[in-house]
Amino acid sequence: xxxxxxxxxxxxxxxxxxxxxxxxxxxxxxxxxxxxxxxxxxxxxxxxxxxxxxxxxxxxxxxxxxxxxxxxxxxxxxxxxxxxxxxxxxxxxxxxxxxxxxxxxxxxxxxxxxxxxxx
Amino acid sequence: xxxxxxxxxxxxxxxxxxxxxxxxxxxxxxxxxxxxxxxxxxxxxxxxxxxxxxxxxxxxxxxxxxxxxxxxxxxxxxxxxxxxxxxxxxxxxxxxxxxxxxxxxxxx
Numbered sequence: 001x002x003x004x005x006x007x008x009x010x011x012x013x014x015x016x017x018x019x020x021x022x023x024x025x026x027x028x029x030x031x032x033x034x035x036x037x038x039x040x041x042x043x044x045x046x047x048x049x050x051x052x053x054x055x056x057x058x059x060x061x062x063x064x065x066x067x068x069x070x071x072x073x074x075x076x077x078x079x080x081x082x083x084x085x086x087x088x089x090x091x092x093x094x095x096x097x098x099x100x101x102x103x104x105x106x107x108x109x110x111x112x113x114x115x116x117x118x119x
Numbered sequence: 120x121x122x123x124x125x126x127x128x129x130x131x132x133x134x135x136x137x138x139x140x141x142x143x144x145x146x147x148x149x150x151x152x153x154x155x156x157x158x159x160x161x162x163x164x165x166x167x168x169x170x171x172x173x174x175x176x177x178x179x180x181x182x183x184x185x186x187x188x189x190x191x192x193x194x195x196x197x198x199x200x201x202x203x204x205x206x207x208x209x210x211x212x213x214x215x216x217x218x219x220x221x222x223x224x225x226x227x
Binding site: 035037050059061095101102104106112 | 149150152154156161162163164167168173203205207208209214215216217218219220221
């Protein structure tokens with residue numbers, strides 16, 4: 001069974017940095033695009049970033065561009081999201097998701113990791 | 120920028136048919152995916168590419184997409200279908216993923 005397990009969430013002060021990780025297993029990680037999606041408390045889903053199979057192509061939602069960096073290590077079957085200059089509005093559960101097809105359907109999701117930005 | 124509009128809430132009587140819409144400019148030209156999310160859980164893909172069902176998703180779930188509206192249809196509504204439902208597209212012009220605002224489905 002495909003598994004995605006996020007880690008690294010926590011409490012961080014405004015302006016601070018945090019890196020969240022996603023460990024993938026039971027599928028050939030290097031064959032898939034991967035994405036990060038977040039959900040603020042009581043709000044809807046918001047796509048954050050997406051990366052292609054070899055890490056050479058990345059896209060970001062405008063509100064995080066220049067502050068967040070998505071990356072991957074195919075040797076370690078891991079996906080990362082480096083978050084800098086964090087703001088209160090970045091507070092959310094961050095999910096990693098496997099991208100199934102060329103139209104960005106996500107067929108497997110992790111359980112999410114909570115990032116709280118507060119002083 | 121492209122936007123997807125969903126109703127905030129939809130109600131359906133037990134055993135009846137629920138229809139959840141997702142509106143966007145010429146959305147019929149895009150591939151629409153639908154996710155179900157229950158409280159405290161990660162989203163689950165229930166329909167992809169307008170009308171395809173992933174394995175394990177009941178046939179009661181179906182999708183259609185034409186013109187400016189995509190629709191998720193759930194027949195024989197059950198209490199277990201109560202959840203938030205989100206539509207999603209890939210906007211090729213910006214290479215961005217877009218989600219609708221979500222619809223809360225209540226089964227009465």
